[in-house]
Amino acid sequence: MLENKLGILNSADLAREEERISKKKAIELFESGMLNNLDAGKFSSLQAIHKYLFEDIYDFAGEIRTVNISKGNFRFAPVMYLEAALGNIDKMPQSTFDEIVEKYVEMNIAHPFREGNGRSTRIWLDLIFKKELRKVVDWSKVDKEDYLLAMERSPIRDTEIKHIIKKALTEDINSREVYMKGIDHSYYYEGYTTFKAEDL
C-alpha cells in the first residue's frame, strides 16, 4: 500500500478515496479548459495531468518515479533510463493514427509515475488524438479485458491495441461523458466502488 496525504492506512479505503478524488479532479481538468493549454504529445503535459489528478493524494504526483516497477511479467523502463526514454518519446512523430498509438505504447513502457499511469496516459492520448486527428477514444466501446491483454502484448506487438483503439475512435471530441470513460477506474480496475459524476 502506498503512503498517502490522506492519512489512510487501509488499502480498500485508499482505493475508494483515490478514485473519488481523482475523478473529481478529472472533471475540473476538463471543465476549466486547462487541458487545451497543454502541449499535446509532450511528457510535460502528461506530468501536468498526473499532478492535477493526484496532487491531493500522493507526494509523488507529477514526479518521475524513483523505483523500478513491473506488472504481470513486464518490467517498465528502469529508473536509470527513464529520463532518456521520456526525451525520446517527446520527439516521436504523432501525425498519423499509427504514430500516435506507437507513442502511447512507448509512454506505457516508460510508466513514468509510481501509480496512476493508466488514467493519466489515457487522457494524454486523447489530447494527441484531439489535436492531430480531431478525434478521441470512446473507452466505453473498449472491452476492459481486451484492452489489458492488448496492452500486455503491446511492447512486443502493437497490432491488437491499434485495432482496439481504431474501432473506438469518435468525433464526439467535446463530450465530458466520453472523456470520463477513459478514467473510469472501475472499468479498468477490479473490485472498487464506482462513483458517478453526479455523486462527486
Ligand SMILES: Nc1ncnc2c1ncn2[C@@H]1O[C@H](COP(=O)(O)OP(=O)(O)OP(=O)(O)O)[C@@H](O)[C@H]1O
Ligand atoms: N502487463 C502489462 N504490461 C504492460 N502494460 C500494462 C500491463 N498491465 C497493465 N498495463 C498498463 O498499465 C496501466 C495501469 O497502470 P497504473 O496502475 O500505473 O495506472 P492506473 O491509472 O492506476 O490504472 P488503470 O489503467 O487501471 O486505471 C494499464 O491501463 C495498462 O495500460
Ligand SMILES: [Mg+2]
Ligand atoms: Mg494502478
